[in-house]
Amino acid sequence: MTINLFDDASWMSLRPLTFTRPVANLRIGILTIAEKWAKYLKADFGFQTQDYLSAKFATKPQANLFINGAVCPDEDLLSAVTALKTGEFLSAGDDVLAFCCSESLTYQQAQQQLKPIEYQLNFTKIVYPEHIFGHNPAEIRKDFKLLTEGRSSAKLSGTNQLLGEDIFLEGGAKAECSVFNSTFGPIYIGKNAEVWEGSLIRGSFALCDNSSIKMGAKIYSGTTIGPNSRAGGEINNSVIWGNSAKGHEGYLGNSVMGEWCNIGADTNNSNLKNNYAEVKLYDYESKKMRNTNLQFCGLIMADHAKCGINTMFNTGSVVGVGTNVFGAGLPPNHIPDFSWGGASGFETYRLDKMFGTTEKVFARKNIAFDETEKNILDKVFELTESYRRF
Numbered sequence: 001m002t003i004n005l006f007d008d009a010s011w012m013s014l015r016p017l018t019f020t021r022p023v024a025n026l027r028i029g030i031l032t033i034a035e036k037w038a039k040y041l042k043a044d045f046g047f048q049t050q051d052y053l054s055a056k057f058a059t060k061p062q063a064n065l066f067i068n069g070a071v072c073p074d075e076d077l078l079s080a081v082t083a084l085k086t087g088e089f090l091s092a093g094d095d096v097l098a099f100c101c102s103e104s105l106t107y108q109q110a111q112q113q114l115k116p117i118e119y120q121l122n123f124t125k126i127v128y129p130e131h132i133f134g135h136n137p138a139e140i141r142k143d144f145k146l147l148t149e150g151r152s153s154a155k156l157s158g159t160n161q162l163l164g165e166d167i168f169l170e171g172g173a174k175a176e177c178s179v180f181n182s183t184f185g186p187i188y189i190g191k192n193a194e195v196w197e198g199s200l201i202r203g204s205f206a207l208c209d210n211s212s213i214k215m216g217a218k219i220y221s222g223t224t225i226g227p228n229s230r231a232g233g234e235i236n237n238s239v240i241w242g243n244s245a246k247g248h249e250g251y252l253g254n255s256v257m258g259e260w261c262n263i264g265a266d267t268n269n270s271n272l273k274n275n276y277a278e279v280k281l282y283d284y285e286s287k288k289m290r291n292t293n294l295q296f297c298g299l300i301m302a303d304h305a306k307c308g309i310n311t312m313f314n315t316g317s318v319v320g321v322g323t324n325v326f327g328a329g330l331p332p333n334h335i336p337d338f339s340w341g342g343a344s345g346f347e348t349y350r351l352d353k354m355f356g357t358t359e360k361v362f363a364r365k366n367i368a369f370d371e372t373e374k375n376i377l378d379k380v381f382e383l384t385e386s387y388r389r390f
Contacts, residue, residue: 001041002060005034005069006048006107008096010127014070015284016302016320016337017129017258019380022049022057024069027226027241028132029139030147030188030206033069039146040073041082048106052379055372059104066110067098072124072139080119089114092123129300129318130281130292132256133237137185137222140204144168144186156180166203175199184221214247226259228365236271238298243365255298260361263301264309264326271298271315279316282334287387289333292316302337304358304377311342320387321380322354337384346390351381 046060185204226242308326320337329343
């Protein structure tokens with residue numbers, strides 16, 4: 001089977017995280033949304049996304065099943081999607097969840113041209129950035145079952161202390177002299193991942209392939225560290241997409257961190273306002289603050305963003321693509337894409353300088369910073385010009 005994951009209006013409301021990817025490429029739980037559907041359906045997958053992203057995230061022309069990339073799969077939804085016949089689409093109110101057709105249609109065209117099949121059960125849809133950490137504990141549980149059912153864990157060293165039995169290690173994973181508490185949720189350690197000595201980890205938790213937790217780290221429930229990453233300090237209910245580093249002391253809580261990001265030593269984010277009021281996040285569509293209706297909401301950091309040591313992020317901070325934040329004081333709650341500076345002021349982070357840094361970052365992972373990547377960032381720079389009013 002081959003499927004395409006399509007973007008709907010959620011791509012807009014999930015910015016800046018989606019400036020550099022389709023919605024289905026967001027990580028929540030252990031896997032990306034696209035990987036979840038592919039695993040459930042045993043399918044190859046492509047994307048139906050923005051034109052400028054399609055060189056990296058290509059459409060599969062042979063697919064006849066199209067699935068909403070903002071919707072996380074579960075057993076009930078899977079049954080409804082696989083039951084679709086050619087010429088039908090699965091709807092839930094105004095949402096198009098999936099459609100089946102012999103030609104490539106947009107979801108709007110499918111809504112107009114195909115026969116509706118109403119889906120009346122609950123489902124998980126990622127519409128705003130805070131939904132990622134909000135739904136992450138439940139998605140870790142679902143992905144843990146999906147990935148480990150019927151399989152045996154690699155052996156865990158006897159130097160560790162275990163509470164509960166819901167822990168799974170993939171081949172090559174290592175952990176020494178650490179505490180794992182899976183009584184609150186499962187703990188998943190990916191291939192060749194490593195937990196260094198003295199770490200305290202409470203599930204639900206996922207450490208993805210080739211990543212490491214540094215000595216003495218304190219990791220709380222609902223946290224995912226994506227592949228090829230390094231994490232340390234104190235992390236609570238947060239998702240790091242992958243290829244990123246938060247390797248030092250400092251607090252990251254109720255937050256989402258993209259790809260190719262780096263957080264300097266002793267950086268902290270607030271996730272609770274002093275007056276306990278509901279947190280607002282910057283909204284790219286309205287260019288205003290949007291109420292999340294959450295009391296706990298921390299940092300949303302898009303791809304290629306970096307901050308220096310001792311950076312202090314206020315409650316509900318949104319940091320755009322390619323930013324570089326440094327200096328004393330609290331920077332504003334929204335730092336536009338490709339900004340350079342801190343609380344004392346910002347200027348535009350020139351693309352040539354940003355590309356120079358990014359090329360070095362990619363080289364550390366033995367990955368080429370190629371024209372496809374540059375073209376995406378060129379386009380994002382253009383799309384975000386109106387937000388940079390320094």
